[in-house]
Amino acid sequence: MRYLSAGESHGPGLSIIIDGFPSNLPVSKDVIDDQLRRRQMGYGRGFRQRIETDTVEVTSGIRFGKTLGTPITMNVANRDFKNWTERMSVFGDKPDDLKEIYRPRPGHADLAGAIKYDHEDIRNVLERASARNTATIVAAGALARQLLGQFGIQVTAHVVELCDVVAKDLPDDLDALIEAADASEVRCADKEAEAQMIARIDEAKKNGDTVGGIFEVIVRGCPIGLGSYAMPDRKLDGRLAGALMSVQAIKGVEIGLGFEAARRFGSKVHDPIAHNGSRYLRSSNGAGGLEGGVTNGEDVVIRVAMKPISTLYKPLPSVNMKTKETELAEIERSDYCALPAASVVGENVVAWVIADALTEKLGGDSLEQMKDNYDQYIKRVSRR
Numbered sequence: 001m002r003y004l005s006a007g008e009s010h011g012p013g014l015s016i017i018i019d020g021f022p023s024n025l026p027v028s029k030d031v032i033d034d035q036l037r038r039r040q041m042g043y044g045r046g047f048r049q050r051i052e053t054d055t056v057e058v059t060s061g062i063r064f065g066k067t068l069g070t071p072i073t074m075n076v077a078n079r080d081f082k083n084w085t086e087r088m089s090v091f092g093d094k095p096d097d098l099k100e101i102y103r104p105r106p107g108h109a110d111l112a113g114a115i116k117y118d119h120e121d122i123r124n125v126l127e128r129a130s131a132r133n134t135a136t137i138v139a140a141g142a143l144a145r146q147l148l149g150q151f152g153i154q155v156t157a158h159v160v161e162l163c164d165v166v167a168k169d170l171p172d173d174l175d176a177l178i179e180a181a182d183a184s185e186v187r188c189a190d191k192e193a194e195a196q197m198i199a200r201i202d203e204a205k206k207n208g209d210t211v212g213g214i215f216e217v218i219v220r221g222c223p224i225g226l227g228s229y230a231m232p233d234r235k236l237d238g239r240l241a242g243a244l245m246s247v248q249a250i251k252g253v254e255i256g257l258g259f260e261a262a263r264r265f266g267s268k269v270h271d272p273i274a275h276n277g278s279r280y281l282r283s284s285n286g287a288g289g290l291e292g293g294v295t296n297g298e299d300v301v302i303r304v305a306m307k308p309i310s311t312l313y314k315p316l317p318s319v320n321m322k323t324k325e326t327e328l329a330e331i332e333r334s335d336y337c338a339l340p341a342a343s344v345v346g347e348n349v350v351a352w353v354i355a356d357a358l359t360e361k362l363g364g365d366s367l368e369q370m371k372d373n374y375d376q377y378i379k380r381v382s383r384r
């Protein structure tokens with residue numbers, strides 16, 4: 001499966017075209033819209049989310065609520081465009097009084113993008129570099145989740161650290177963990193930590209500053225054998241890390257114990273193998289469900305680090321690219337913290353990659369063929 005996405009943050013809208021999705025999968029617009037709604041939420045978001053109420057418009061690839069196996073086109077409108085019609089006009093003339101951006105914001109694509117694409121007005125860079133684009137990625141992930149649901153695979157995420165606040169008291173049971181995260185304004189299942197996290201966001205806002213943090217994505221129900229060790233680009237750990245790292249502001253991905261594994265002896269890292277009479281299982285999951293780039297039947301567990309939002313209301317020094325004078329960086333309307341939203345993006349990105357690996361494993365033309373092949377495969381697995 002693959003996709004191409006397009007769209008500027010304050011242009012008319014965003015689009016995504018998905019290719020390779022199997023046919024005959026019942027899909028619901030409500031499920032997609034619900035994921036889009038979740039992506040907009042979270043304490044610390046800026047004013048933009050009060051303007052937008054994201055919903056998807058599907059213009060190809062689905063008929064009578066089922067996928068056709070042909071390219072699926074999904075569009076998400078930018079409600080804010082009505083406030084930008086002249087400044088973001090597609091074919092109109094540039095307004096004489098247009099305020100252009102010349103002072104790149106550290107942490108953004110502004111400087112490198114303006115030089116790379118020969119843009120004077122940095123808006124030409126930031127419009128596409130913006131994380132607004134994650135709305136379409138989430139829409140694709142929301143379709144993928146519906147495919148995964150047919151095979152009992154569930155993808156969830158929750159916030160484990162925000163700035164220097166660490167969630168400690170987390171429920172062991174996954175359903176309870178997710179219920180608590182869903183009820184939290186910062187998607188953190190530890191109530192005490194949640195209050196401190198909210199305080200950190202308030203502190204950042206008060207100081208014209210921003211915060212990031214870490215979220216964890218958990219995939220339950222993955223069969224053993226997704227991905228492959230045979231070629232580097234088929235390794236599922238690399239594909240997951242690559243997809244997550246391509247999300248705006250994501251700067252680190254750990255699978256299982258991740259960096260902690262490097263600090264321990266092997267005997268305290270690797271997961272002993274047992275058999276309970278019907279299947280192989282592990283007494284620990286330091287590998288995070290992936291060995292050799294292949295799922296091993298345990299939960300896939302990934303931790304993802306997001307840097308603090310780059311636009312600072314109390315800006316850092318920059319350079320005016322017109323005059324080369326030292327000036328403060330541009331201020332663009334901005335979030336203070338988008339970690340809860342990023343965790344929803346992460347969930348959906350992971351859902352996409354796992355669905356891609358599943359269609360690869362099972363043959364992805366129709367849901368029926370996938371199901372037949374899944375049943376056969378699971379039978380074979382149970383005989384090993």
Ligand SMILES: Cc1cc2nc3c(=O)[nH]c(=O)nc-3n(C[C@H](O)[C@H](O)[C@H](O)COP(=O)(O)O)c2cc1C
Nearest residue numbers: 108109129130131248249310311334335338341342
């Ligand atoms: C959901 C989400 C919302 C974001 N909101 C903002 C924002 O309001 N202001 C901002 O400066 N950066 C925001 N970012 C981060 C920037 O888009 C990102 O840092 C920038 O494009 C540079 O890319 P890089 O951090 O991946 O290098 C957001 C990121 C995500 C995932």
Ligand SMILES: C=C(O[C@@H]1CC(C(=O)O)=C[C@@H](OP(=O)(O)O)[C@H]1O)C(=O)O
Nearest residue numbers: 046048129130131132248332333334335
């Ligand atoms: C629009 C979204 O996020 C935007 C991501 C973003 C950035 O620089 O990445 C900057 C802000 O844009 P604006 O200046 O329009 O408020 C965020 O609001 C969204 O997530 O829907």
